[in-house]
Amino acid sequence: MTGLQLANLDDFLARRWEDVVELALQHLAAVAISLALATAIGVLIGLLVWDRPVPRSVSLTAAGIAITIPSLALLALLSPVLGLGWAPTIVSLVFYSLLPIVRNTVVGLREVPGHLVESARGMGMTPAAVLLRIQLPLAWPVIVTGIRVAAQLTVGIAAIAAYVAGPGLGVYIFRGLSSLGSVNALNFALTGTLCVVLLALLIDGAFVLITRYSTPRGLRA
Amino acid sequence: MPDPTAGVGIELSDVTKRYPGQEHGAVEDFSLRVEPGELLMFVGPSGCGKTTTMKMINRIIEPTSGSITIDGEDVLSLDPNELRRHIGYVIQQIGLFPHMTIAENIATVPKLLGWSKARVADRVDELLRTVALDPGVFAHRYPKQLSGGQQQRVGVARALAADPPVMLMDEPFGATDPITRLRLQEEFRRLQADIGKTIIFVTHDFDEAVRLGDRIAVLSERSRIEQCDTPANILADPANEYVAGFIGRGAGLMRLALIPIGEVPLEAPDDSSAALGVQDSLRDALDLLVLTGGQRVNVTDESGSVAGSLTHAGISAALGAPRLPTGTAP
Known part of the structure; x- marks a missing residue:
């Protein structure tokens, strides 16, 4: 039975590859938009709290707790407010991305040697310029690592977004799961899952390049 | 007319730094005047408050009370960032920015002051040459590609970038190996002879203080000034036990190193001994006497002709030691 259905996978993909590419691009777009927003928000939060012990531990603890909320539950909570589709998807992905980005921003800023900051202040740089x-x-290298972790996290979570009619490869996974027993159920689920894994690998590869080229030359190993 | 970039006077009056919850201040009622163009050394053990005192001048640390003026101007009334752009600052860890090239590092303050690109570029080249680094080779390197000694030179060049009248240096050569340190000190002494900045230089190394300082302030707990005088005077006449203890052994040799042979009376030469020039120090003369085992060492003047000779007794006499009649030792 399995043999028969896998044999059909070629055929299945041949008929639907345009559809698959479309979903993969949606998936990628959802992840990219969320990461961009989460980076802007997360780095800003990090900049605001890194040097203040109380706000720092409050925000890191809050982000730590937030990440334990099951994604399905969060989507279910968001959809009455934000409706279906892209909005709850993006909001939830940003939500899950914040922890690694805020945490790494805080850690990265705290790891900057004190004598460099003193040196900069001693030359008359304003606090904003020093920052x-x-x-x-x-x-930055530490912050990019946080964004990379967030990317891995959100590629997986974005697949769940299909639950609230969100974009992306989750559509196939859910279609497969909801039609178990039908001819193409396994093809749908398998195609969706494999493409998510593939996408995750591609994004991670992209981050190797992003990390390298966005790291100032003097800091590269 | 005074050179606008040469040093200006610094005056600290009753400067105190007290941290909350501490019984004693880190610095208490510190008063001192630094003359224009003077290289003043703060010497004292770790934790005596010497660095804290220095850092109050550029307000990296804000004084609790007291007043500090540079060239008659009250530093506490100035914008701290503007103030710091006109004070060169060198710290022990050097603090070169690793993500910027050597040229960008040196250009930091000139850029903050809004200099034109061309002027900044010229200045960077000039400074790299001043500290004996070829601009063609080093300008576009990153700090990690330089040795410790080279980084330290760049640190000094960066502090000099906008030609500040005042420099604060916090153990700038402390992290380098002894040989590099000696070379950097020698270069720095020559540099200071040219530029004549007013410099406060913090160190815990008394030898370094003697080698470089115009005057030395020997500090104890809470930045108390035990003695502030020229190296020669401190070595010859330590004000108290504390200063004497800080000098440690070898005060005589350190003093000899400060006195050129040309400043002491010479005796008649003898034809068999080795020779030194009048610009060499008495310490060099003693060294040669010890090495050769001879009675005297000949001294030649600038033209190279023999001007006289020195004996052990003559060298001792220069330190004010009682002069023993030659040849009557028991």
Whole structure:
């Protein structure tokens, strides 16, 4: 039985590859948009709290707790407010991305050696200039690592978004799961799953390049 | 007319730094005047408050009370960032920015002051040459590609970038190996002879203080000034036990190193001994006497002709030691 259905996978893909590419691109778009938003918000939160012990532990703890909320539950909670489709998808992905990004921003900024900050202040840089021109560039490799972790996390979670009629490859996975026993059930689920894994690998590969080229030359190993 | 970039006077009056919850201040009632163009050394053990005192001048640490003026201007009334752009600052860890090239590092303050690109580029080249680094080779390197000694030179060049009248240096050569340190000190001494900045230089190394300082302030707990005088005077006449203890052994040799042979009376030469020049120090003369085992060492003047000779007794006399009649030792 399995043999028969896998033999059909070729045929299945041949008939639907345009559809698959479309879903994969949606999936990628959802992840990319969420990461961009989460990076902007997360780095900003990190910049605001890294040097203040109480806000820092509050935000890291909050983000830590947030990430334990099951994604299905979060989507179910969001959809009455935000409806279906892209909105709850993006919001939930941003939500899950924040922890690694905020945490790595805080860690990265804290790891900048104190004498470099003192040196910059001693030359008359304003606190904002010290933050933007010294601390942030030096913390950047650590922050990018946080974004990369967030990317891996959200590629997987984005598949669940199909539950609220969201975009992406989850559509195939859910279609397969909801039609178990039908001819193409396994093809749908398998195609969706494999494409998610493939996408995750591609994105991770992209991050190797992003990390390399966005790291200031003097800091590269 | 004074050179606008040469040093200016610094005056600290009753400067105190007290941290909350501490019984004693880290620095208490510190008063001192630094003359224009003077290289003043703060020497003292770790934790005596010497660095804290220095960092209050550029307000990296804000004084709790007291006043600090540079060239008559009250630093506490100035914008701290603007103030710091006109004070060169070198720290022990050097603090070169690893993500910027050497040229970008040196250009930091000139850029903050809004210099034109061409002026900044010229200045970077000039400074790299001043600290004996070829701009063609080093300008576009990153700090990690330089040796410790080279990084330290760049640190000094960066502090000099906008030609500040005042420099604060916190154990700038402390992290380098002894040989590099000696070379950096020698270069720095020559540099200072040219540029004549007003410099406060913090160190815990008394030898370094003697080698570089115009005056030395020997500090104890809470930045108390035990003695502030020229190296020669401190070595010859330590104010108290604390200063004497800090100098440790070898004060005589350190003093000899400060006195050129040309400053002491010479005796008649003898034809068999080795020779030194008048610009060499008495320490060099003693060294040669010990090495050769001879009675005296000949001294030649600038033209190279023999001007006289020195004996052990003559060298001792220069330190004010009682001069023993030659040849009557028991």
